[in-house]
Every structure is written in C-alpha cells, then in structure tokens.
Amino acid sequence: MNGDKARIAVVGAGRMGIGIAQVFAYAGHPVDLIDIKERSEPESARILQEATDQIRGNLKFLASLGLMDERSVEPMMGHIACHDSSELETVLPQADVVFEAVPEILGVKQSTFERIGAAARAEATVASTTSTFAVDTLATYIARPQRFLNTHWLNPAYLIPLVEVSPGAATDPEVLDGMLALLERIGKVPVKCAPSPGFIVPRIQALAMNEAARLVEEGVASPEDIDKASRIGFGIRFAVLGLLEFIDWGGGDILYYADRYLENALSADRFASPAIISGNMASGRTGMKAGQGFYDFSSRDLSAYQQETMKKFVDLLSHLGLMPAPGEVYSGQFKV
Missing domain, CATH: 1.10.1040 (N-(1-d-carboxylethyl)-l-norvaline Dehydrogenase; domain 2)
Structure with a gap:
C-alpha cells in the first residue's frame, strides 16, 4: 500500500460497494467504483448515477448532523470515479487495494475474482466483503491467494465501525497487518476472525x-x-x-x-x-x-x-x- 492514501478499487456498485466507496472517499482516498455487471451503456450509467446520488445524499446527511462542513461534500465526491464493467481491466492495475462487493452467489464471485486476479497488479491486496463464504473457498479463485483475505463489513458500511477481517491459510501476515492498519486509519474498528461460518x-x-x-x-x-x-x-x-x-x-x-x-x-x-x-x-x-x-x-x-x-x-x-x-x-x- 502506498502510504495513508492508498488507491482503492471497489468492484460491485450495490449497497455494500457504495458504502465502502463512501468510507474511503470520506477519509480522503482516491476510489474507483466499478459496476461489474454486464449491462447496456444507458443502464450502467443509470446504476452509477444512482450510486453517486446515494453517496452524495449520505454525505449531506452527515453534514446536516454537524459531522462535517457541507462545503466538503463535493470535494469528497471528487475522490470517487465511477466505471462500468468494460473499464475494469483499465482501472484495476492502478489500485493498491481491491474490495470485491458482488452478490453472494458463488459463480458470480468466481468469475469476478478471475477478472480481478488477471487485472490487478501483483502487489495489490484483494479482499472479499462476503458475509457467507469462507476465505479459503474464495482464495481458490484468485491468482495470488497470499494477497487475499475476507473483510466483512456491516451495513450501513459508512456508519458501523466494525469490520471483521478473516485471513486465509495462504494470507501473507504482512497483508493482514496492512489491512488492519488501513482500516484503523480510516476510523474503522477491525477484529481478526478465523475462517468460520458466520464470522462473529x-x-x-x-x-x-x-x-x-x-x-x-x-x-x-x-x-x-x-x-x-x-x-x-x-x-x-x-x-x-x-x-x-x-x-x-x-x-x-x-x-x-x-x-x-x-x-x-x-x-x-x-x-x-x-x-x-x-x-x-x-x-x-x-x-x-x-x-x-x-x-x-x-x-x-x-x-x-x-x-x-x-x-x-x-x-x-x-x-x-x-x-x-x-x-x-x-x-x-x-x-x-
């Protein structure tokens, strides 16, 4: 990871992916939010616009509570770049950390990790946000399992501090330490969890x-x-x-x-x-x-x-x- 402002890629523009993108943008990280699902160009543009609107709305809500200056909303939004599925192979090589946030369907996870593994650079950390699958199961789909681990965020991700981090049998200890440190720097409270159904x-x-x-x-x-x-x-x-x-x-x-x-x-x-x-x-x-x-x-x-x-x-x-x-x-x- 390149210092405190690692470049983050979030693959999956659903509720969890949107929340994670917001968390890192709020902390000042450059974020690439990628809609991995194959869609028509207008449909993908609509999905990404909805994601952008939701993040902006969440930030304005936080500003209304006095947690931030509303003038900071648009600069924070400027940290987020949105991409459709066709841009994944162009975007991922720039990322220091990649979070997979696609639906809990094993086949979808597998195809997503195959694309991530082929496109992400060798030094990047890759994390799944799964709430279902064990890390060692998903690690079989990734090109570099030593750079892979599970990070289970709780909804709403931009508010709940806890993130359950589950390293696999092949996870490099330095990758685990790096993820724990990254999460702490953005104000999250990570806990380490062995690969077990249901996490904690x-x-x-x-x-x-x-x-x-x-x-x-x-x-x-x-x-x-x-x-x-x-x-x-x-x-x-x-x-x-x-x-x-x-x-x-x-x-x-x-x-x-x-x-x-x-x-x-x-x-x-x-x-x-x-x-x-x-x-x-x-x-x-x-x-x-x-x-x-x-x-x-x-x-x-x-x-x-x-x-x-x-x-x-x-x-x-x-x-x-x-x-x-x-x-x-x-x-x-x-x-x-």
Whole structure:
C-alpha cells in the first residue's frame, strides 16, 4: 500500500460497494467504483448515477448532523470515479487495494475474482466483503491467494465501525497487518476472525434474532415489547460491555445455572452451556469476583474499572433520554 492514501478499487456498485466507496472517499482516498455487471451503456450509467446520488445524499446527511462542513461534500465526491464493467481491466492495475462487493452467489464471485486476479497488479491486496463464504473457498479463485483475505463489513458500511477481517491459510501476515492498519486509519474498528461460518457478529445475531422470533411464536410478548426489551435491556448493556466481559462481570456461575434452568424449563438443548462455561466453573474461573474468567482481573483496579463502566452506562442512558431525573427533595421527602 502506498502510504495513508492508498488507491482503492471497489468492484460491485450495490449497497455494500457504495458504502465502502463512501468510507474511503470520506477519509480522503482516491476510489474507483466499478459496476461489474454486464449491462447496456444507458443502464450502467443509470446504476452509477444512482450510486453517486446515494453517496452524495449520505454525505449531506452527515453534514446536516454537524459531522462535517457541507462545503466538503463535493470535494469528497471528487475522490470517487465511477466505471462500468468494460473499464475494469483499465482501472484495476492502478489500485493498491481491491474490495470485491458482488452478490453472494458463488459463480458470480468466481468469475469476478478471475477478472480481478488477471487485472490487478501483483502487489495489490484483494479482499472479499462476503458475509457467507469462507476465505479459503474464495482464495481458490484468485491468482495470488497470499494477497487475499475476507473483510466483512456491516451495513450501513459508512456508519458501523466494525469490520471483521478473516485471513486465509495462504494470507501473507504482512497483508493482514496492512489491512488492519488501513482500516484503523480510516476510523474503522477491525477484529481478526478465523475462517468460520458466520464470522462473529452474524453468528451471534442469528441466535438472538431467532430467539426473538420464537418469543413471538410462543406468545411470550408482542413484537413491540420484545423489540423494546432488546433495545433498552439487551442493546444498551452490550453497547458498553462485550458479551464475554458481561459474563465475567455478572459471574460465569450465574450463566451456568441460568443455562441449566432454561435448558430444562424449555426442554431446549440450545440453552445448554458450552464446554468452556462448564470448564470455567470447574476451575473456579467465574469472572471478576474470582479474579479470573475470560479475562484476567488479578492486576486490575476493579473499583476504577467498575466506575468507568457505570459512567459509560449513565452517559449512554442520558444521551438516549432514558436516565430519569431525580425528584425534588424537601425535608427528606421526595416531591411528586
């Protein structure tokens, strides 16, 4: 990569490709957005114009929120050049990093990577934005698998900070380090993930969404109340504490016994504790109160950690308008 302003090519002008192009243009990178699908010239021009209009609209939205000066919108748009499929072989040799963002159809991925592999220069990093296919499967379609890895962005890509980065068996460690550094420079929060179905977030959220649907199916609560509970109870806590951090905070033993109750009460083995929870119980690694859990708390200032965490909760609740104001106090009695 040529410094902080690597030239980026995005192959695929759908929702994800548009979002990634915007992210890099916003960060000042030159970007080539390529509509890979074979279309008539008027149709391709329409698709690319719609992509341009969407990016401009998103940037104006950010400006309306005070996140940027509206006068910066058009200069940022100037970082993006749009191309139809016929221009791919001309454009890709200039790119330092190529992001594939075509539909999740294996045959489409294969044909796209064959063209990318033939056109991209040998030193370019190539990344798929797939949410479905393992990196080592896709690597068989690329000319230089050592320069290839998966980068799973979450929609909307221009807002969600997280990018799950999954290197393959052949990925050069320097390519991985370069991608992580590039994503951090543009303000993203990358996490490294082994090749596994569902990466991290989709795998967790699939379970949560299916369980929410079951609650409706079983008549436990209305969709409105389930969503209210998930936003205000589930979402707020896990915006501050990670899932494993939350286990350690409350105690792995609490989860272990809750799992056993739910497994028996609902006659559903999906609530059975994984072996790592049972193993932590057996070894006394029950979390913060034990000094060890998924994290090591033995050398941490627990009072400062707890206060810092609770402050984050209060700040978030206050921002969302969910932190109740205190009642007025007269002579030790609350005025209501």
